[in-house]
Amino acid sequence: MKDFREMLQIDFLKDRHVRFFHRTLQVLPERYASLETTRLSILFFALSGLDVLDALDVVDSNIMIEWIYSLQVLPTEDKSNLSCCGFRGSSHIGVPYSTKGPGVVHPYDSGHIAMTYTGLCSLLILGDDLSRVNKQGCLAGVRALQLEDGSFYAVPEGSENDIRFIYCAACICYMLDDWSGMDIQKAIEYIRGSLSYDNAFGQGAGRESHGGWTFCAIASLCLMGRLEEALSQRELDRIRRWCIMRQQSGFHGRPNKPVDTCYSFWVGATLELLDVFRYTNFEKNRNFILSTQDRLVGGFAKWPDSHPDPLHAYLGLCGLSLIGEPSLRKVHPALNITQRAFQHLQQLQQTWRESTNSCGGQH
Numbered sequence: 001m002k003d004f005r006e007m008l009q010i011d012f013l014k015d016r017h018v019r020f021f022h023r024t025l026q027v028l029p030e031r032y033a034s035l036e037t038t039r040l041s042i043l044f045f046a047l048s049g050l051d052v053l054d055a056l057d058v059v060d061s062n063i064m065i066e067w068i069y070s071l072q073v074l075p076t077e078d079k080s081n082l083s084c085c086g087f088r089g090s091s092h093i094g095v096p097y098s099t100k101g102p103g104v105v106h107p108y109d110s111g112h113i114a115m116t117y118t119g120l121c122s123l124l125i126l127g128d129d130l131s132r133v134n135k136q137g138c139l140a141g142v143r144a145l146q147l148e149d150g151s152f153y154a155v156p157e158g159s160e161n162d163i164r165f166i167y168c169a170a171c172i173c174y175m176l177d178d179w180s181g182m183d184i185q186k187a188i189e190y191i192r193g194s195l196s197y198d199n200a201f202g203q204g205a206g207r208e209s210h211g212g213w214t215f216c217a218i219a220s221l222c223l224m225g226r227l228e229e230a231l232s233q234r235e236l237d238r239i240r241r242w243c244i245m246r247q248q249s250g251f252h253g254r255p256n257k258p259v260d261t262c263y264s265f266w267v268g269a270t271l272e273l274l275d276v277f278r279y280t281n282f283e284k285n286r287n288f289i290l291s292t293q294d295r296l297v298g299g300f301a302k303w304p305d306s307h308p309d310p311l312h313a314y315l316g317l318c319g320l321s322l323i324g325e326p327s328l329r330k331v332h333p334a335l336n337i338t339q340r341a342f343q344h345l346q347q348l349q350q351t352w353r354e355s356t357n358s359c360g361g362q363h
Contacts, residue, residue: 013295014053014327017317020298021049022058024310039090040071044118045314047125051338052317052329061126066099068119068126073111074103075137083144084156085137086111087119101134111141113154117168120175124341129348135176142169142181150183150190151204162203163194167216171335174223177349188230191217195231199238211246211253214239215266219334222273240276243267247280250288250319261292261300261312264319269333272322282323289316 024046035042047064050056073085081103088111091097095109116138123130145152145165152165166187173181193205194217200209201217218239221227231239246252251263264285271277292301292312299308300316318336321328332342 012290012320012325012327013293013298016293016295016298017313018050018053018055018058018298020294020308020313021046021053021055021310023297024049025059025064036092037089038112038115039092040068040087040115040122041089041118042310043068044122044125045310047122048337048341049310049314049317051125051341052314052321052331054327054329056125059126065123065126065128068122069099069132070097071115071119072099072132072134073109073137073141074101074134076105077102081105081110082137082140084110085134085141086113086116087138088112089115099132103137108157110156111138113142113145113152113165113168113172116142117171120172121335121337121341124175124345124348125337127344130176133176135178138172138176139178139181142172145169146182146186148186149193150186150188152182163191163201163213163216163220164203166190167220170220170223174335175345177352179224184224184226187220188224188226191220192230195235198242199235200242208254209242211243211251211263211267211270214243215270218270218273219336222334227273236274240271240274243271243274244276244279247285249284251285258303259288260302261289261319262302262315264289265315265322265331265336268319268322269331269336272333277322286320286323286325289319292316 024042047059050059071088071090073088075082075085088109093106093109095104095106120133144156147153147161151161152169153159153161154165169182173179194201194203194213196202196209198209201214202208202210203213218227221230246263246267248259250259250261251267252259253263253266268277271280289300291304294301294308297308299313301308302312317328318331321331330339332339335342
């Protein structure tokens with residue numbers, strides 16, 4: 001008989017996590033008020049978390065889909081705002097609720113590249129056919145955010161520009177099956193320039209290597225289908241080694257930092273994409289993730305004895321999915337959605353291609 005402490009550690013409380021994500025979709029504590037402008041990303045963590053848990057039946061899909069479409073920044077009649085199109089993070093700016101075009105002119109209304117990524121993912125998770133996504137606007141909006149050095153801003157007004165937003169752009173182009181939204185070669189050059197002396201990636205050239213940026217680099221190259229072209233076998237082997245060295249019990253994002261739940265996905269998915277995740281210690285990883293599980297309200301925290309939050313709860317779940325936790329859906333490591341949602345995307349893309357061919361190239 002295992003001792004009581006060990007049983008506590010190994011118990012995965014699926015029903016609590018379903019309730020945690022369901023509650024996240026309805027009400028959030030006051031401390032989340034500052035995240036109002038990125039509400040769509042919190043919706044994504046909760047929806048995709050429920051999808052991984054195979055519990056999407058607790059959600060009213062139609063209401064969610066309509067709300068997401070109301071956050072689409074659509075082209076105006078004269079298309080003068082094409083460079084601002086995409087998805088905004090919430091209704092905080094006060095633009096009238098609308099799911100139909102044309103867009104309205106507003107000096108501060110624009111899409112955000114990470115919200116466009118999480119918005120499209122959320123629609124796929126909910127089984128939407130993306131027929132109301134204004135592809136021309138989304139792709140023009142993404143293209144307008146790319147800088148001369150290949151990196152991307154998050155918003156047209158200017159922001160940080162780094163490898164995270166290259167990843168968002170790559171996901172958007174991949175999902176919409178149209179790479180006109182970015183200059184791939186420039187993006188690859190920026191990614192290559194972000195490879196640091198210790199064989200992993202920083203946010204940009206000369207910056208410290210980090211598990212999150214390394215995921216963004218490798219996942220972007222995989223989505224582009226350019227991993228082997230962009231990096232030599234020797235470089236890939238060194239990146240593999242750096243990532244494997246990030247495991248202690250769970251994973252950390254940088255040398256000499258404490259382990260943190262989210263890196264079970266960021267580093268774990270990178271190792272999965274590089275085809276060496278199986279060489280990590282699944283049991284230690286699982287025990288660490290479950291040590292951050294909130295046994296009362298559900299969810300996972302960054303560290304043990306901390307508050308759970310939607311991001312760490314979702315990425316902790318994805319970490320468990322990667323190691324094959326029973327009763328969890330498999331996750332697509334590059335897009336960070338379930339394989340079920342990814343298969344839905346593949347079916348949509350197949351129909352788009354067929355309709356394009358039957359219309360003689362008109363789509």
